[in-house]
Amino acid sequence: MAVGDPTVRTTPAVNETGEGTSTILQTRDLRKEFGGLTATDDVDLAVEESELRCLIGPNGAGKSTFLNLITGRLEPTAGSIYYDRFDITGLPSHERVDRGISMKxxxxxxxxxxxxxxxxxxxxxxxxxxxxxxxxxxxxxxxxxxxxxxxxxxxxxxxxxxxxxxxxxxxxxxPKLMLLDEPVAGLSVEETAEIADILQTIQAKEGVAFIVIEHDIDFVEMIADRVTVLDQGGIFTEGTIEEVTSNPDVKRIYLGEDD
Known part of the structure; x- marks a missing residue:
């Protein structure tokens, strides 16, 4: 069969994150339940190569659980994780590190x-x-x-x-993909700006993609290419920082503001 022949079967991981795509990470219907609690609720999230993606949302929204599913520290209840042409859903953590995923x-x-x-x-x-x-x-x-x-x-x-x-x-x-959980918590304004500069330099010069959980919205404004808002375990909305922060529902659930 010739290359590009539509009869050639490829895996979902290759279709989602393989050659011809710019996506390095794709989750599909990713769910994590703890007893009767759904911490991550059917999350479909795509991260592009060299993208700096921020995850925001109220406490208990499922942000850290989501990162722990990507690293393999937690096993999903359902769903799939595709990364750099491979389905890594069942891989142990150390094999994910070997494939280029690291986390702070x-x-x-x-x-x-x-x-x-x-x-x-x-x-x-x-x-x-x-x-x-x-x-x-x-x-x-x-x-x-x-x-x-x-x-x-x-x-x-x-x-x-x-x-x-x-x-x-x-x-x-x-790494090709770095996951950071609140990297500027407790830092001064000057120290926060230093971390922002470092991450943007790494992104630009080394092509590393980032997923960053952060509550400091000023820091998010400094670094984010795109922002995903999680609420009650699911994706509430996503877009540029300007689109997200101007959304009245985001202001209400995350920023604590009312129109």
Missing amino acids: FQVPSLYEEFTVRQNLRIPLQRAVESDVFEARTRELLDQFDLLTEIDEPATSLSHGQQQRLEIAMAMGLE
């Missing part, structure tokens, strides 16, 4: 007894050859403005520096 969790995950260099070496050992460890370590720490702290213990870093180190560690896995 909301709860800090630094090894406090280790230095900055040692923390970064942990993901680098998985992703790059040993002969380039030092060069890649310095490159990442310079990119995240942490090079002068390379041999300092992680406990000596400020909260903002720890957040940057955790994102650097996620980048150390050489």
Whole structure:
């Protein structure tokens, strides 16, 4: 059969995220139930290559559950996850990492007894050859403005520096898709702007796609290509930041405003 022959059967994952598409991640009817509670309700979400997508919504909307389904920390009750030509719905977390998905969790995950260099070496050992460890370590720490702290213990870093180190560690896995859960929580306005600049530089120069959960709407306005609003486990609406923030229903359920 010739290439392009309509009789050639391809998988849904290839159709959704394969060659000829610009989509790197597609979920279909993704659902997660905990007993009688539906945390993620038949979510269909597409993320394009090199896109910076923000997820917003009230507490309990299902944002973190959704990210944990993508990473494999949770198994879906129903639905499918297609990523970069493959159906990864049943893959364990470590195989998803090997395919290029990394995540910075909301709860800090630094090894406090280790230095900055040692923390970064942990993901680098998985992703790059040993002969380039030092060069890649310095490159990442310079990119995240942490090079002068390379041999300092992680406990000596400020909260903002720890957040940057955790994102650097996620980048150390050489991802195609990075998931960030509230990366600027507790940061100052200046530190938040620094994180925004770093993410946009990574997106532009390295082509990494992002899904970012964030409550700081000012930060979302700085970085988002598109915004998806979750409510009660499902997608309420999505669009540009301007379209979303001008939506009166979004103002009501998320921003706490009334017309």
